[in-house]
Amino acid sequence: MSDLTVDSTARAMAAAIAAREISARELLELHLTRIGERNPELNALVSLDPERARAAAEEADRVTAAGGELPPLHGLPFAFKDTHDVAGWRTTFGSPLLADNVPETDELLVERVRAAGVTVLGRSNVPEFAAGSHTFNRVFGVTRNPVDPSRSAGGSSGGAACALATGMVPLADGSDMGGSLRNPASFCGVVGLRPSLGRVPEWPLYNQWETTSVGGPMARSVGDLALLLSVLAGPDPRAPQALGDPGGTFAPPLAPVPLTGLRVAVSRDLGGAFEVDDRVAAVVRSAAEAIESAGAQVEDAHPDLSLADDTFRTLRAWHLNAKLGETHRANPGALKETLAANIEAGEPLTGADIARAYAQRTSLSETMRRFFDREHGGYDVLVLPVSQVPPFPVEQEYPADINGRPQPDYLAWMRSAYFITVTGCPALSLPAGHTPEGLPVGIQVVAPHGADRRLLSIATTLEEVLRP
Incomplete structure (x- = not known):
């Protein structure tokens, strides 16, 4: 085995697997050991399936042994955020209403990360329907801060940020409407990027023209973040607002920008x-x-940015009501109070309210x-x-x-x-x-x-x- 640890960079891990200095199975076992040490207290990762992950890692090692060019994240352990549909994996959105939900297809972000060669080992914990920037729900419980477990890990990508910070995974995906990538990154001491609108396309969506929420990468360093962004980014015919730059545009190494004159x-x-x-x-x-x-x-x-508060709150309420209003009405009392209040705030909104919010967003x-x-x-x-x-x-x-x-x-x-x-x-x-x-x-x-x-x-x- 190489001298890699779970705290090494994702780039070093991928390079070591490609050079056959460590196997995907060995790398997975290192991470499973760390998960066993830290996750019981922190509750960052949920729906763990070590045996399925071991089988996937062994398949990755057979691909390595066959020779040829390997995908950029080949053999790296990965846990998708529990709001992203992953075919064959329990996907709960942190809601008791979806506690037994197992999607049949991958969403686009998951497609791309899986195609890049990761070994899926579980999911990262989220607040209910990713609402609120503190990660807790009635399915799996609360995720704790890796530095001080008496504190919040943030949210909604709190499980992802905590798992990254503690070496349970080398990279993580997330999504961000009001700070769901950025807030947990700050709380846990990792790097999180809310990319430009259209940079990371999403599919399927109930509304391809609703653009307050975006997917994006998280990592322990900017270089590793760029590696994951290079997998997530790029156009797709199913996402009409996707920017045209290919994902490889963001692949490391990054050339540092001198601060002089900046x-x-x-x-x-x-x-x-x-x-x-x-x-x-x-x-x-x-x-x-x-x-x-x-x-x-x-x-x-x-x-x-004095227009931002009304703009965000109007569009958030409209979006949550359109997406979850029917669920809320059909299951009274099933959603946490703060989420229910946000959904209900969207009910009285008029076309003029939405037009005002979009005009302000343009400004x-x-x-x-x-x-x-x-x-x-x-x-x-x-x-x-x-x-x-x-x-x-x-x-x-x-x-x-x-x-x-x-x-x-x-x-x-x-x-x-x-x-x-x-x-x-x-x-x-x-x-x-x-x-x-x-x-x-x-x-x-x-x-x-x-x-x-x-x-x-x-x-x-x-x-x-x-x-x-």
Whole structure:
């Protein structure tokens, strides 16, 4: 066996399998051992099937032995988010209503990852129907923070982020509407990318024109994130809004972008648009100082996203009502209270409300285009908090107050993430520091729509600058 561990990079693991320095079966056993050590306490992975995974790893080893070019994720253990349909695997969406659901077909994201050669071993835990940024449900229970199990791992990709951070899996998929890739990445100290609209196509969807939610990658490093994005990205005829760049465009290695001459806008709260925990603000401030010391031109600046709150809340309520309204009406009391309230908020919406939200979203997109227009004094990237709070106690569904100031509802603490959602821009959560209690805090790095590759290259440099 090689000297690989479960904490090695995904790129190193894939290279070692291709070079026959380690077998897929050996690599799987390393991960199953770590799962046995950490998962009973943290509850990051669910629906585990070690024997099925061992059979798949042995098949991967037969493919390796046959020679020929191997797919990019060949032999890597993988656990799909439990909101993505995986043929033949229990897929519950964290809901008792779907506790025994086993899809017959893969959705597109799963198709692509499976075709890239992974060994599926289970699913990553989620909140009910991926609603809310704290991972708990009545099927599998709560997922705990890998640094402090008394705290939340975030959500909705909380199981994925926790499993990554602890070496249970080398890569993870996720999805993001209001921060479901970014918030758990920040809480668990890993990297998560909400890609540009159209970068990672999805199919099947009840509405191909609803674009607040996107799929995306998570990893322990920016380079590994790029590896998974290279598998997820690229056009597909079933997804009419998919961007045309082929997935290989994002394959590592990434060329780091020198910070000298880079214009970086930094904002604690987008001009007072939301409350930010003082401990999170301190990490953002320290990161900005480090980025400036490394040569970037850092300015306290932000775009005007005052339309974002109404835009996101309107579209979220409309989307949840359209997707889950019938389920809610047919099963009164079956959904958690906060999700039911969001679904019901969509019932009185009119065509004029939806038209207003889309007009505002168009305005927000134009605001960001001008903000990032370098030819007219704009910025290369915007840096702000990922989450307005550090990981909160696991018993809470959401933080009721920030800095002692009450928050109006269970969405208010996620504004720093969902304000960016409705701009359509790519946004990356990058580990940047810790609170005095040692809890992970990430910064959110935002780039112009379509500039995912450049964002990853800039993040590669920032990763080195911010590394402890």
